[in-house]
Amino acid sequence: MSTTVARGDLRAYEESLRLPAPELVGRLRSLLGAKLVAYLGSVQETRAVRQWADETDPRNPSTDVLNRLRMAYRIAALLAEKDSPGVVQAWFQGMNPRLDDVAPARLLREGDLDDIGPNILAAARAFAAAG
Template identity: 65%
Template sequence: MAAVTGAPTDLQAHRDSIRLREDRLVYELREILGAKLVAYLGSVKETRAVRQWADGERKPSAEVMQRLRDAYHVAALLHQHETAPVVQAWFMGMNPQLDDVPPARLLREGRLEDAGPAVLATARAFAAAG
């Protein structure tokens, strides 16, 4: 991910989550989280769908794409500070700030207007704690 000199990492992650083309965003998210976790977030059973999204052969629904954009924002922010395996573990693990619900589950099953901001706030706290 290309960073803007002097821009806070959260702001850059936000900008990229909005500006990246759908296929590129899915590709980048898959690079950080892995195909299985992206498939889970996208509510599909096969990683083939994730590959097709990343290759531009198929498009996710608007709701799924918004969930993936939210997930990318969080993943990109965390990946500025942590390795991909740590980011993956953070997404899948129980989180005390989210009532022990894994962030991936909340992003997949929660109301879009609530889940994204809650997971992002938790990610910001995790990144700030180092």
């Protein structure tokens, strides 16, 4: 992994942990769009995403969903170091050969984060390093 990717990965990791939930959701929404964040958060409407991003709204995603969104932010921020939001969105939604041709967004939404998280990160790092 290149030094640039490694630094971007570390920065994205630290931000994913330090950002308050509303700011994290807001940044993720800027990178991925409200519909994809809603999908990752297992909600039907983007209204929930808007509520999560509103600092004055007491509604927050569950701990499980927040952890998935933190991982998604970490990956999106890493990829955004080199690519546009459109490319980052396409990466999340496309069938990924490094992930047995399953979309990273689907794995993040449906999989056990402890099991699939490292694989998705490895695929993102490889994509970022190749770009």
